[in-house]
Amino acid sequence: AQSVAQPEDQVNVAEGNPLTVKCTYSVSGNPYLFWYVQYPNRGLQFLLKYITGDNLVKGSYGFEAEFNKSQTSFHLKKPSALVSDSALYFCAVRPFSGGYNKLIFGAGTRLAVHP
Amino acid sequence: KAGVTQTPRYLIKTRGQQVTLSCSPISGHRSVSWYQQTPGQGLQFLFEYFSETQRNKGNFPGRFSGRQFSNSRSEMNVSTLELGDSALYLCASSSTLAGGNYEQYFGPGTRLTVT
Numbered sequence: 737a738q739s740v741a742q743p744e745d746q747v748n749v750a751e752g753n754p755l756t757v758k759c760t761y762s763v764s765g766n767p768y769l770f771w772y773v774q775y776p777n778r779g780l781q782f783l784l785k786y787i788t789g790d791n792l793v794k795g796s797y798g799f800e801a802e803f804n805k806s807q808t809s810f811h812l813k814k815p816s817a818l819v820s821d822s823a824l825y826f827c828a829v830r831p832f833s834g835g836y837n838k839l840i841f842g843a844g845t846r847l848a849v850h851p
Numbered sequence: 852k853a854g855v856t857q858t859p860r861y862l863i864k865t866r867g868q869q870v871t872l873s874c875s876p877i878s879g880h881r882s883v884s885w886y887q888q889t890p891g892q893g894l895q896f897l898f899e900y901f902s903e904t905q906r907n908k909g910n911f912p913g914r915f916s917g918r919q920f921s922n923s924r925s926e927m928n929v930s931t932l933e934l935g936d937s938a939l940y941l942c943a944s945s946s947t948l949a950g951g952n953y954e955q956y957f958g959p960g961t962r963l964t965v966t
Binding site for chain 2: 768770772777778779780781782785787826828830836837838839840841842843844
């Protein structure tokens with residue numbers, strides 16, 4: 737079965753420290769991987785994607801993610817966290833074959849950045 | 852470009868009623884997908900429409916249906932509402948041009964409360 741796992745319900749980090757939000761996936765074939773962020777009472781905002789190519793992907797607002805095929809992971813990272821980064825983060829996968837624009841989402845990880 | 856718009860933003864309905872939600876995609880986007888977001892089940896794919904045809908469907912009962920018009924605007928309908936249908940319904944649009952970016956852009960959602 738195709739699935740995405742975000743093992744941490746919440747990640748706490750001090751402002752200025754690096755942050756990592758973890759994501760692992762299970763799909764057949766080569767996946768398309770995405771990170772989205774959701775602020776209260778808002779829809780999802782696209783952060784970055786991995787389709788092919790370099791394993792390190794850079795996205796919006798200073799975020800980056802590293803694709804690791806052997807570990808089937810796609811962890812989200814940022815070198816220096818801001819209080820304004822506090823939000824709900826979702827990892828998603830679009831199976832390479834079929835599925836068209838269907839996204840399978842992880843359960844989400846709440847990021848809390850403390851001053 | 853204007854983003855994805857959804858109307859209404861908030862809706863309160865009674866069990867047994869039916870409801871129609873509307874989504875206008877980003878100009879030029881021909882694919883529209885719908886997702887349901889609940890605290891218990893997270894983000895779940897409902898269906899995707901492209902060129903007025905449903906080309907992918909999630910695991911939801913037949914009470915959930917949708918359609919797409921020639922201008923790519925989409926509606927989803929839920930009949931015989933149940934309390935468990937209370938959720939944030941998100942619409943997303945995507946470019947399907949060759950070499951497209953693959954990411955989906957989400958609207959702010961419609962918050963449906965069933966009483």
